[in-house]
Amino acid sequence: MSANPNTQPRIALLIDADNAPADLIDEILTELSTLGVINIRRAYGNWTKSGLNGWQERLLEFAIRPMQQFDYSKRKNASDMAMTVDAMELLYTERPDAFGIVSSDADFTPLVMHLRAKGAAVYGFGAAQTPKPFVNACSRFLYLEALAEAHAEAEGDRAGLPTAAAEGKPKPDGAGAPASAPAPAAHRVRVPTSQLRQDTALMNLLRDAVHAVQDEAGWARVGEVGTQISNKASFDPRNYGYATLSKLLGAVDAFEFRDEGTSRVAVRDKRAARRGG
Structure with a gap:
């Protein structure tokens, strides 16, 4: 792992090309580049398959190394095992500070747990x-749906065009999305307050984080709240359609704000405020 505090974290990006869209790689790289230097970039798949043809231009454009993996079984994706083996080798040889894993496959869960356990x-x-x-x-x-939506909204803002989020319109497939949907932004551009407040797990996560870092008067810096949440759970406000944690905290309508628009922005649970805390 990087020992010099002045150097940016080194990130190894491993892509399961069979389970990832090529047209979002630009957005993925942009996201990771805010967290460190992506000095290892690899995409895994059976490149003899026509279904991966869309990746070729992207691999060249973004200097991603294609890792060939033939299918040893008709019903099993061998790329998963190749990615896992490479991740373990990188962990103990190149020792990156972080990994980017692009896949929707739960088979990578033990790998992720091991990588995190090793720091x-x-x-x-x-x-x-x-x-x-x-x-x-x-x-x-x-x-990925939230990432694509955030990118489209940013492009619309730059072009001066109205976005679905700004207009408060749901996506066409947003009807009937459950309140506890794990990826709200995949079903709705911006999850409304009523639906957010029905998500007990989300509300508990936010309130617990605020309470953990609040001062004697009940105020908690939003930056510290975000750190507390990230130490506890995998979380990103964009999955709910909100660009920042501050905007999500405002949307749930359970907290009052102080010093909005500054780096000192803080929140307090409205229930504590009513009790005179």
Whole structure:
């Protein structure tokens, strides 16, 4: 692991090309680049298959090394095992500070748990149907649908165009999404307050984090709240359609704010405020 505090964390990006869309690799790299230097980039798959043709241009454009893995069995993806073996070798040889794992396959859950146990952060990227054990095992997991939506919204803002989120319109497939959906942004551009407040796990996570770092008056810096949450669970507010933790905290309408718009922004549980805390 990197010992110099002045150097950026080194990230090894491993992509399960059979379970990842080539057209989102730019957004994935942009996301990871905010966390460190992606000095290892590999994509795994049986490149003799026509289904992976869309990756060729992306591999060249972003300097991603294709790792060939033939299918040894008709019903089993050998790329998973190849990725796991390489991740373990990298962990003990190149010793990156973090791994980016792009896949929606829960078979990687034991690998992620081992990497984290050895001190490496793991940033996961996968589709909305990614099983929760894999999602929860990661240091942070971002749903690809949420990543694509955030990118589209940013592009719309730059172009001066109205976005679905700004207009409060749900996606066409948003009807009937359950309140506890693991990837809300995959079903709805921005999860409304009523639905957020019905998500007991989310509300408990936010309130517990605020209570853990609050001062004597009940105020908690949002930055410290985010750190507390990341130490406890795999979490990203964009999975709920909100660009930042502050915006999500505001949307749940359970906290009051202080010093908004500054680096000192803090929140307090409205229930504590009513009790005179």
